[in-house]
Amino acid sequence: MDKVYISQLHVETIIGVYDFEKESKQSLYFDIEMLTDISAAAQSDDINFALDYAKVSERVIEHATAKPVELLETLLEQLAAIILAEFNTQQVTIKVSKPAAVPAAKTVGVEITRVKS
Numbered sequence: 520m521d522k523v524y525i526s527q528l529h530v531e532t533i534i535g536v537y538d539f540e541k542e543s544k545q546s547l548y549f550d551i552e553m554l555t556d557i558s559a560a561a562q563s564d565d566i567n568f569a570l571d572y573a574k575v576s577e578r579v580i581e582h583a584t585a586k587p588v589e590l591l592e593t594l595l596e597q598l599a600a601i602i603l604a605e606f607n608t609q610q611v612t613i614k615v616s617k618p619a620a621v622p623a624a625k626t627v628g629v630e631i632t633r634v635k636s
């Protein structure tokens with residue numbers, strides 16, 4: 520299967536468990552991989568047959584900034600469900616990094632893979 524991907528998509532949003540995290544935005548970086556068959560897009564040279572990474576990026580930013588949650592896990596499950604429901608992909612892997620969360624670490628985060636049922 521082919522893959523369309525988005526690397527290091529930057530989103531500024533309210534997220535976190537602790538009270539101080541609910542007062543100011545933090546940076547998140549998303550890496551997203553979506554399995555899809557690119558043959559129709561390649562043969563037609565038509566964006567309407569492609570899994571549009573720009574539209575996926577817009578949707579991820581829209582959702583991730585819409586309603587605060589505490590855990591990265593919660594946000595990733597929501598985003599995976601949205602991508603599988605709204606875009607032509609059979610499997611999505613999303614990794615989110617929260618670089619300011621642990622000062623002693625370069626970054627921390629969570630990665631999930633979900634398949635369309």
Ligand SMILES: Nc1nc2c(c(=O)[nH]1)N=C([C@H](O)[C@@H](O)CO)CN2
Binds near residue numbers: 537540590592620629
């Ligand atoms: N597995 C997780 N661990 C932690 C999370 C999280 O979302 N998933 N969040 C926090 C805090 O919000 C942290 O980012 C603040 O230091 C801690 N651990």
